[in-house]
Structure formats: structure tokens, C-alpha cells
Amino acid sequence: MKNYIAVDIGASSGRLVQARLQQGQLELCELHRFPNAFSDKNGRNYWDVDYLYREIIAGLQKAKSKGIEECYLGIDTWAVDYVLLDHAGHQLEDVYAYRDARTTGAPDRFHKMISREEVYAKTGIQELTFNTLYQLFVHDRAQLRQADKIVLIPDYLYYRLSGRLMNEATNASTTQMLNLGTREFDLELLELLELRRDQFAELTEPGQALGSIWPELVKQYDLPECELIVVATHDTASAVAGVPVQRDRSWAYISSGTWSLLGTELTQPLNNKAAMEANYTNEWGVYGTYRFLKNIMGLWMIQEVRRECGEQYSFSQLAQLAAAEVPFRSLVPCNDSRFLHPSSMTAEIQNCCKETQQPVPQTVGEIARCIFDSLALTYLDALHELERLQGEAVEVLHIVGGGSNNELLCQLTADVLGITVQAGPTESTALGNVAVQMISSGEIDGIAEARELIGRSFPASVYQPRPLADLDQVRQRWEELSCHFSS
16 A cells, blocks of 8 residues: 655645555545744744754654654645755755745836836736845845755755755746746846746656655664655646636636635636736646636634634634624725735724725624625635636636635635535645645556545535625725725
8 A cells, every 4th residue: 555645834834744545445544744934034024944854854753653654755835935055955045935025026126127018029028126136136136146055845845854955847937937938937037036947956746755854864763765756846736736626617717815815727828918908827737737726815814813813713713703793894805915914904904994985894704704705705705806817607616725624715615606605625735736646656646536536535615606785885895995905
């Protein structure tokens, strides 16, 4: 029996998950979980990537203690953040976190050299202030010249385990620096950043075998013998690979976690002017696909509210409190930059409601209700844009990831969007990670079989749309507020 281990690390936590195929069913077992967060240092925000490496080692030690002698292993994390390595393979600098404010205003300055339209035509990637393109643009030039290699975080973790350098393609596409036509780093953009192509490792597609973990690590820490498989190292790319789609229905997905990523899967990029104006992105997916999606602020907002409450409420309790409140009483623009990293999420929501002359939410339940209502309406806008851009109506929406456990938000989304919502699996990212490993190992034939296996092993919860009183008036008020927010 083959053992697979998915290393799945997000912005707030990470874990190692074991997967095995038994009697036609895929079984998961969490081996190790650990917290993750960026820290403040001299007014800047940084990740501790070597801490992540140490936690992977700790998780593999637990795997060995549970009797796992051999395994395949794949790593996924969040996107855009990078590590600078010197000629000896050591870090040159602490790793900046994408929520750091250093890129404020960077897109406007960068696009004085090349237009937004040109960059989108080249890359198909939506403009987000924290994209790697803008992070590198504001990075210290002298330090960049010292860098022998620039790798994204999961690439660095693979390197620490194996000594092999690469830039995995699904994650590299999020840098806003890959050319859709050449399927390589865009040389003009590199020149504008005063960077060289040889400062980036070879682009590597998901499914490639990377070889074994360092024998020295296995011996020193008493680890399993691990065969490293390059998976879709961007966690959203893995999450989409893990969506149990039905091939005979038009579908879209929301990968719901710290971010909500709403989109669909295409075989060709859609990087026309309309897609650019809607701020849709064409991130690369597994096996020649594109993740045509839009970033929505997501559960970050409720995560921050929970943190500010001293974590005295579980996420389930916050949803229950929200369900008891008056719906659509107060609404906020989830994607406004003011909610990216405010000093207080609760205060920022209250200030926004006050500015727009809405009832100001006071209790935790009212704040939570405001967030969930606003997210559902933001999903509605994004879905309408998606249908318009692809010229096809969506029949079913898959919500995967941690947010699929939020029954209130799932039902609210079905009601507001007026379509069937299939929620689950929660572990879609780990499952997509494992799916690529299983295909690479030869245990299953391809992504269609993997998705069918996932759907069979982890049945979804189905939410049918219900009539909502005064929904037309709510949508009209939302449109009016949206015009105010964008003015």
C-alpha cells in the first residue's frame, strides 16, 4: 500500500496529512499541525520560512513513529512571496510577507514604465498590490543583484529537503512575470526589474519526480524514505485540482479560506480587455489548464475579528451568532484595500458602515453577519462577471476548503446567487496535492479519475437556493453602495 503525505501550509497554519487508497476509497489522516503567522520586525512584516522547514521535519518524524517507512511527498503553500538565495544557497534576507505595506502605490509607479494593458496581455494576471512583480520592484536593488536565485516559498522548502532548485509553474504564474505565449519568464518584465533569467530556476510542471529527500536528513532525524513529487505548489492550484466536478455540468468554484478564490477552469487563457477590467486572473493550473479566477478577501475578515475577541468564540459559534442577527443590515466592500491589514478589523468595518450612513454593527454577531452578507454579495458580483466573460451560465458552484464548513455562508451563497452549491471537501488542497502524487506514482490514471475518487470518498453537502425576502432591494442597495465604494 502506497503512502502519500501532503504538506499543506497556509498563512495561518500548516499541517502534514497522510493519504492512502483503501478498498476504492481515499483516506486522510492528519499527522501534524502547527501555527503560522508573519511577524513584525522594525516595522516590516516577515515570514520565518526556516520554522516551516523545521515543522515539516517534525511532521515527518511523527510519520515515522506511526510506522510510515516510505512515502511520496508534495508541498503546497500560499503564493507570491519569495526567498533570495546567495551562491551557497543561503538566505540573503528575511522573507517579506505579502501583507507588508511596502508595495503601497507600487503598481502606479511601475506602470509608468509599461502600461497595465501590456502587462495583462503578456501575463493574464490580475493586478494585486502584493504580486511578486511589485514586491520585486520595490525591493532593494543592490540586494537583488546579490541574489543568485529567487524562489517562491514552496520551492525553497523542496530545496531544503532535497538540494534541488526549481520554480514550480502554477505558483510561478502568480508572480505576474510569466508570459502566456512563451510559457516562460517575460524578458521585458525582468529587464524592467533589472533581473536576469538565470536568477530563476527552471520552470517545473506538477507531476515531475524530484528525487529522494536528503539521505542525511533521513538518518539524522529518523525520517521515512520520501520520494518528492512536484505538486501544484500554489495552494489554490492544488485546491482546484481537488474539486470533485461533474463533467456534464457547467461549474465554478470558490476555494474558501483566508482568501476566497472564485473562478472556473479553462483550457485556454482569457486575457482580453474585458477580463482585465473585471480584474480576473489566468493563473496556471495542473495539466495544461488555467485557473480563471478572482481574488476576494475571504475569511481573513472573520479570522481577524475572532483574533481581536481573544479567540473566545469558535468559527462555528461566530456563524451561529451571525445567523441570529438581522440579515443585510450593514454591508462593506470586502475587496477594499482598507481590509487588507487594518490595525483593527472590527473598527474598520464599523468605520466603513458609519461613513456610508448604515447601521453600525456593535456586537460580535452583528459584525460577523455583516461579513458573511457582504461576502455572499461579493460572490454574486464575481459570478455574474465570470458568466459574462466566459459566455456561459454556471449551473453548480463548488465551495471547497475550510469555508465549506460554514453552513450559514454556504446557504447564504446559494440563496443570493440562486444556484446549487456543493460544499466540500474541506481538505481539497491536501487532496489536490495528493492527487498529483497518485497520478505521478501510477496509482491512478489522470485528473478526471482523481476527481471522481475524491467525490466518491468525500461526499459533498448540497445547498439548494431558497427564496429570500426583499432580495431585489438588497441587491439594489448593494449596487448603490458599490458605486459609493468605487467613487
